[in-house]
Amino acid sequence: MPIRTHRGRAAVYRRFWGWPLRSPKHLAAALVVVGAVATVVGFLLPEPPPSRNVAAGGRTTEYTLPPQRSAVVPTTKRPPTISVPQAGPTPTAPDPAGVAIVEKWGEAWVNHPVGADRQQWLNGLRPLTTDEFLTELSTVDPVNAGNVITGAPSAVSSTEGSMVVRLPSDIGVLNVTVNRTPAGWRVAQYDKEG
Numbered sequence: 001m002p003i004r005t006h007r008g009r010a011a012v013y014r015r016f017w018g019w020p021l022r023s024p025k026h027l028a029a030a031l032v033v034v035g036a037v038a039t040v041v042g043f044l045l046p047e048p049p050p051s052r053n054v055a056a057g058g059r060t061t062e063y064t065l066p067p068q069r070s071a072v073v074p075t076t077k078r079p080p081t082i083s084v085p086q087a088g089p090t091p092t093a094p095d096p097a098g099v100a101i102v103e104k105w106g107e108a109w110v111n112h113p114v115g116a117d118r119q120q121w122l123n124g125l126r127p128l129t130t131d132e133f134l135t136e137l138s139t140v141d142p143v144n145a146g147n148v149i150t151g152a153p154s155a156v157s158s159t160e161g162s163m164v165v166r167l168p169s170d171i172g173v174l175n176v177t178v179n180r181t182p183a184g185w186r187v188a189q190y191d192k193e194g
Helices: 008-019 023-044 094-111 119-126 131-137
Strands: 155-158 162-169 172-179 184-192
Touching: 008 023, 094 119, 094 155, 094 162, 094 172, 094 184, 119 131, 119 184, 131 184, 162 184
Parallel strands: none
Antiparallel strands: 155 162, 162 172, 172 184
């Protein structure tokens, strides 16, 4: 029979569920009732069948849970992606123009007369260096750049768009990377050998 009150069905439910929270006695009574119901239900449930595994010293019981249904929605499987390594750039003969740029860059690299400031040194490197690398060079102190180039530059490796050129100096051997740009060969990086 439907509940018909002047306050509505929700008021009746609130009153029923709110009863345990009215006082500590009500809460204790509700917990005792819930505990008793859980104990009775535990005794009434059937015991799971014993496992077929028998240990040497006695019986052991293993319980297996029934498989549960997953709430995961199946997704479409994509075929596995096979990545094939791409071949690197094809080695080519060194371009003499790139080696000449490294030689000019080396002369500008060691050209920092006493009293010259960093900006003057960078202006000497600017026509031979990429803009990105020039920004990195702005953090280099010209005093640490060395004073003299001690040998001729020689190409270590070369591709169509890039070369690594070995440049000996009084501070050690520099491996200078030059890249082909629309403006011609420009120095893009250097590393000091060991």
